[in-house]
Amino acid sequence: MDVLSDVLLAVRLTGAVYFDIEARSPFVAESPPTQVIADRVAADAEHLIGFHVLTSGSCWVEAVDEPEPAELLRAGEMVIFSSGEANILSSAPGMRGQPDLTRYYRPVSEALPFVIDFNGDSSGDRCRIVCGYLACDKGPFNPLLESLPRMVHAPVSDRSWGWMTSLLDAAVAASDERDAGQEAMLAKLSELMFLEALRSHLDDLPPGTRNWVAGLRDREVGAALRLMHGRFAEPWTLEHLAREVGISRSSLAERFSAYIGIPPMTYLARWRLQLASRLLQGGTCTVAQAASAVGYQSESAFNRAFKRQVGVAPGAWRRKDSAT
Template sequence: MDVLSDVLLAVRLTGAVYFDIEARSPFVAESPPTDKIAAKVAVDADHLIAFHVLTSGSCWVEAVDEPEPAVLLRAGEMVIFSSGEANILASAPGMRGQPDASRYYRPVNEALPFVIDITGDAAADRCRIVCGYLACDKGPFNPLLDSLPRMVHAPVSERSWGWMTSLLDAAIVASDERDAGQEAMLAKLSELMFVEALKTHIEGLPADTRNWVAGLRDREIGSALRLMHGRFAEPWTLEHLARDVGMSRSSLAERFTAYVGVPPMTYLARWRLQLAARLLQSGSGVAQAASAVGYQSESAFNRAFKRQVGEAPGVWRRRLRA
């Protein structure tokens, strides 16, 4: 399995399409920060990523409290707010609105998405926006979140994933009939579009970018990450890893740290704890989880888990269950 897919599975990425918006200018729609609505939108989510996909027309998008200028979003493009900032969709840059908290809840007697019609000038061009959220684990260790900018704009690439936008738009139209399974299909489509948007983002990074996602495309660092993710329970040493990658220990340690932010063995230790946390959430015992990710003793695992998470694994699991 490739490293990006491995991380997305380990952090339990799950999507939901919440709003199907049709709007004519002038219009503005402001979304609250996801930490203010997480308890209503996804009760058990550790973190919520917000996304918008424009399936027709064009509009402007910007973060509420960020200095970056507004970005023009065109049909077939996606924007992702990885940290869940409050954001604005509008017919012109600089417009401000008031988020409506009553719109954010998980319905029990109807299916998503909620349909919203923002009526402006009847003669103005129409745009259609699909909005939703992606829930994921933020801890114990999510290297993807730490390496993404606050706003990721995924334009239609040369490879073009516009067909996916068309598919999402068709599914939204079909959702008016509320067929069985429609909500789940939209959720999976949003996850698929998120992955494609990430791939477009990675491809467009400048050559001198140094972070985890840029490391995925680097030959040596990408190789080191694949080895550690694919064989995480092995007793890796820096010397062993460097030999398999074809670098000296010092060169690998320096280059890996420049990209990922931590040395290789620190990264491996944190990744093992993320995998162990998922095992604990799935019902594994502490000793079983420790052994599965490569720890030779339960006490060593307990110490490492408490150092990273702030509480012992058994206490952490009981708190989540409660």
């Protein structure tokens, strides 16, 4: 079981490449917080993640309201703002701009991405930036989102950079001709770029990091996660899980909690409810069917657990999503 892919599917990650920017120094471009533009960019999204990929040249990137200094972004690198913070891309650190909210809308007679030129000095250094958004569910349980830092700065691997830039160029060219399917192509490409950045982030984590992402690469914690994600409906107990992982109950409980922040059985319960919430969306699955599918023997127990975690009863959740 590929746990990372499983989570990305369960939280309904969908992407869109929104801007293809050519810039010459001096320039500054400020992106607003995603909650300000969410209704314009993806009206049905529960959460928006902003990202920028530098395909040529270099520039500086920083979050508007964070104390950390600006970081240099080079060609072949991607930056992800997992919480949707306002951020700045500029030719020099410390520059400030004003976001243009009129640029953020779902086009009807145009095609994404929007092409923008920031023409500074004609002799200034040039860079190309691809910017977009990834929509996903924030709840009931998104362990990836909860474990990511507010800003992830990661290189795209050499093995992927060539085909990614080729696909990006092809998709942007298709948008000029309004070719059928080009927007879907860009959406999938943005999801692939996000996954590549996550892989690089995982590879570069310091040895002492303790969170869900780091837990994926730990032998015991990673094994427990794979078992629970791959066989989520089984009647797991801590003893059964520890036996399959190959360590004692106490060792698994301690190690899992140190990485993930919650005990294994609590994690399993929350993950089951995340899956159940997806089954209930759209109204094609009954509450009893959803409860059974994720391993609950009692519908009443499922109702209590769902309401405790999600805040509403599963029937109300189902009706809400059926009406949207």
